[in-house]
Amino acid sequence: MSPTAEKTNENSVCEATIEMLKYSAESNYDTAFQRAQKVKPCPIGEVGACCKHCAMGPCRFNPKKPDEIKGVCGADINTVAARNFCRMIAAGTAAHCEHSRHVSHTFLSAARGDVPGYKIQDVPKLLKVAAEFGIVGGDPATYGGDTKDKPFNKVAEELGQKAIGEFGTEKGLYMIKRAPQKRQEIWKETGVTPRGIDREIVEMMSRTHMGDDADYKNLMLQGSRCSLVDGWGGSMIATELQDIMFGTPVPVRSKVNLGVLKNDQVNIIVHGHNPLMAEMVAVAARDPELVNLAKQKGAKGINIAGMCCSGNEILLRHGIPLAGNFLQQELAIATGAVEAMVVDVQCIMPALGRLVECFHTKLITTSPTVKIQGATHIEFNEHDALNIAKTIVRTAVENYPKRGKTNIPNKTTDLIAGFSHETINYMLGGSFRASYRPLNDNIINGRIRGVVGVVGCNNPRVKHDDVHINLVKELIGNDILVVQTGCSAIACAKEGLLIPEAATMAGKGLREVCEAVGMPPVLHCGACVDNSRILVACTEMVREGGLGNDISDLPVAGCAPEWMSEKAIAIGQYFVTSGALVVFGVTWPTTGSPTLTKYLFEEYEKIYKGKWAFESRGAGQMAAMIIDHINKKREALGIQKAQERKLYDMEARRALEV
Numbered sequence: 136m137s138p139t140a141e142k143t144n145e146n147s148v149c150e151a152t153i154e155m156l157k158y159s160a161e162s163n164y165d166t167a168f169q170r171a172q173k174v175k176p177c178p179i180g181e182v183g184a185c186c187k188h189c190a191m192g193p194c195r196f197n198p199k200k201p202d203e204i205k206g207v208c209g210a211d212i213n214t215v216a217a218r219n220f221c222r223m224i225a226a227g228t229a230a231h232c233e234h235s236r237h238v239s240h241t242f243l244s245a246a247r248g249d250v251p252g253y254k255i256q257d258v259p260k261l262l263k264v265a266a267e268f269g270i271v272g273g274d275p276a277t278y279g280g281d282t283k284d285k286p287f288n289k290v291a292e293e294l295g296q297k298a299i300g301e302f303g304t305e306k307g308l309y310m311i312k313r314a315p316q317k318r319q320e321i322w323k324e325t326g327v328t329p330r331g332i333d334r335e336i337v338e339m340m341s342r343t344h345m346g347d348d349a350d351y352k353n354l355m356l357q358g359s360r361c362s363l364v365d366g367w368g369g370s371m372i373a374t375e376l377q378d379i380m381f382g383t384p385v386p387v388r389s390k391v392n393l394g395v396l397k398n399d400q401v402n403i404i405v406h407g408h409n410p411l412m413a414e415m416v417a418v419a420a421r422d423p424e425l426v427n428l429a430k431q432k433g434a435k436g437i438n439i440a441g442m443c444c445s446g447n448e449i450l451l452r453h454g455i456p457l458a459g460n461f462l463q464q465e466l467a468i469a470t471g472a473v474e475a476m477v478v479d480v481q482c483i484m485p486a487l488g489r490l491v492e493c494f495h496t497k498l499i500t501t502s503p504t505v506k507i508q509g510a511t512h513i514e515f516n517e518h519d520a521l522n523i524a525k526t527i528v529r530t531a532v533e534n535y536p537k538r539g540k541t542n543i544p545n546k547t548t549d550l551i552a553g554f555s556h557e558t559i560n561y562m563l564g565g566s567f568r569a570s571y572r573p574l575n576d577n578i579i580n581g582r583i584r585g586v587v588g589v590v591g592c593n594n595p596r597v598k599h600d601d602v603h604i605n606l607v608k609e610l611i612g613n614d615i616l617v618v619q620t621g622c623s624a625i626a627c628a629k630e631g632l633l634i635p636e637a638a639t640m641a642g643k644g645l646r647e648v649c650e651a652v653g654m655p656p657v658l659h660c661g662a663c664v665d666n667s668r669i670l671v672a673c674t675e676m677v678r679e680g681g682l683g684n685d686i687s688d689l690p691v692a693g694c695a696p697e698w699m700s701e702k703a704i705a706i707g708q709y710f711v712t713s714g715a716l717v718v719f720g721v722t723w724p725t726t727g728s729p730t731l732t733k734y735l736f737e738e739y740e741k742i743y744k745g746k747w748a749f750e751s752r753g754a755g756q757m758a759a760m761i762i763d764h765i766n767k768k769r770e771a772l773g774i775q776k777a778q779e780r781k782l783y784d785m786e787a788r789r790a791l792e793v
């Protein structure tokens with residue numbers, strides 16, 4: 136049954152989304168919200184109890200009788216659920232690492248001066264990362280290094296080569312050495328220290344083949360090792376090299392929601408994940424010739440807006456406004472005001488190819504690895520990036536006269552983004568004493584009780600944005616500093632939580648800190664690959680001292696309340712393996728095997744001092760679970776003063792609206 140126009144406000148808490156869902160239902164446009172009503176999740180696949188790895192099956196297990204049934208090969212439910220979970224980790228890791236490989240190759244070409252338009256911008260960061268890769272001397276913990284004999288483009292060239300080497304190596308990853316010493320020892324003892332990026336992903340796929348590894352614990356060991364090449368490998372390399380090429384983010388003000396689309400301008404949405412293309416489209420849109428062409432066609436100018444993580448990337452570095460998060464991609468097209476939606480990789484709904492048939496909008500695919508029926512393909516190539524980006528922008532501009540009726544919701548919210556770990560360091564410590572000391576001190580004195588990363592996707596199986604927003608409100612209300620990435624950050628930005636004024640919603644202690652520093656209580660750190668920034672921030676907190684000697688000692692946690700993608704599972708697994716509590720909402724993909732689930736939710740704590748948890752009842756219960764964990768960590772550190780959890784009902788939340 137598809138939702139009627141009246142029922143759409145049960146699907147989202149975002150007013151622009153509700154308005155567009157009503158409009159789409161009336162106009163008969165198909166969206167993920169409607170398809171989610173029609174296509175119910177398979178109850179066996181949902182819990183990880185279906186094995187389709189060979190042609191003797193697929194073998195389906197009865198989750199109610201997990202011990203009674205075996206697959207044709209004899210695999211039990213624990214093996215099957217672990218294999219399925221591990222393949223999710225492998226796919227998510229592969230997605231981030233392919234992004235990273237692409238960035239690494241472009242970085243090397245930029246260092247050699249082979250890709251006009253891309254260059255080395257952040258030299259201090261280049262030198263710092265190069266020192267960690269053993270290229271220049273100096274203390275990797277401090278900026279600088281000995282570059283007397285090497286011009287910085289030579290340093291960059293060597294760094295590019297070494298970064299590319301991380302994929303094929305079998306000798307271990309440079310960035311792993313960033314982790315706290317104690318954490319590295321735990322990885323060594325458990326045998327999960329990764330050898331190389333490609334190696335771990337390939338081995339994960341190989342071990343989950345029919346007739347290979349059948350021991351769920353042994354499979355999960357490789358699941359952990361594979362996830363580490365995402366967080367401390369591919370994702371971290373992508374973040375660092377992107378920062379060096381495009382600039383390390385600093386706080387920038389911008390706007391979010393579908394109202395950033397302009398009725399009188401050519402609207403181009405960049406959607407996907409890799410900033411290599413999005414950056415160039417943003418540059419091309421400022422080309423005077425193309426701006427003039429837009430005016431000749433009757434538009435006042437060219438308006439670029441971001442969507443999902445490509446949007447986060449160009450928001451952070453250029454303040455380009457965001458049109459919305461994952462579940463708003465179809466709704467943006469349904470406004471009728473988008474001349475082109477330009478996409479690269481990941482989280483792009485194939486449905487867009489059919490939806491654009493109802494509009495003048497051109498869906499433009501740009502990656503040779505992502506083609507969609509119904510799209511126009513303009514292949515992007517870094518060696519001719521600006522010219523291709525100009526072709527893309529020209530295609531959009533020439534499409535403007537074909538625009539028909541538009542319906543842009545008049546909704547935008549202000550936000551501040553750009554909190555790289557360098558910015559957090561600088562912001563809290565000041566320019567002459569940049570350090571994490573003030574953050575640690577505020578955690579120790581209890582003004583800030585802990586730090587929680589609220590990240591991840593939207594999922595139409597739950598009310599859009601609802602859990603993200605209410606969880607974050609409850610956390611900041613209880614003096615917990617929230618750091619965000621991905622679509623979760625966009626959800627909270629739309630709610631007005633990413634501006635300093637949102638400190639009025641924070642508890643007294645956090646509010647004091649935010650007001651003293653002038654920062655929001657919710658910090659937008661970037662795209663999903665930038666979850667690596669959160670790993671670095673946690674490591675810096677450990678290094679600063681006073682909060683134990685490992686990530687697992689810190690009063691921190693991670694959460695993806697509305698997750699849907701395999702990348703989210705990979706991210707969760709590397710945070711757990713790094714010592715954090717990670718809570719997921721919506722659904723949990725191993726419940727078909729109570730044994731494996733118990734292993735991940737309970738026994739993991741003994742192995743990694745971090746664990747998975749699942750809570751689907753809502754933001755209140757999720758917040759309670761996280762606050763309880765933070766209190767326990769504070770107690771173990773001897774810094775806990777008795778403090779009641781402040782409960783936020785709807786009335787209390789309304790009273791706090793900014």
Ligand code: NFS
Pocket residue numbers: 408443444461481482590591592593620621622623662663664699700702703
């Ligand atoms: Ni992360 Fe970004 Fe959004 Fe989820 Fe998709 S855009 S990489 S996977 S849906 S947060």
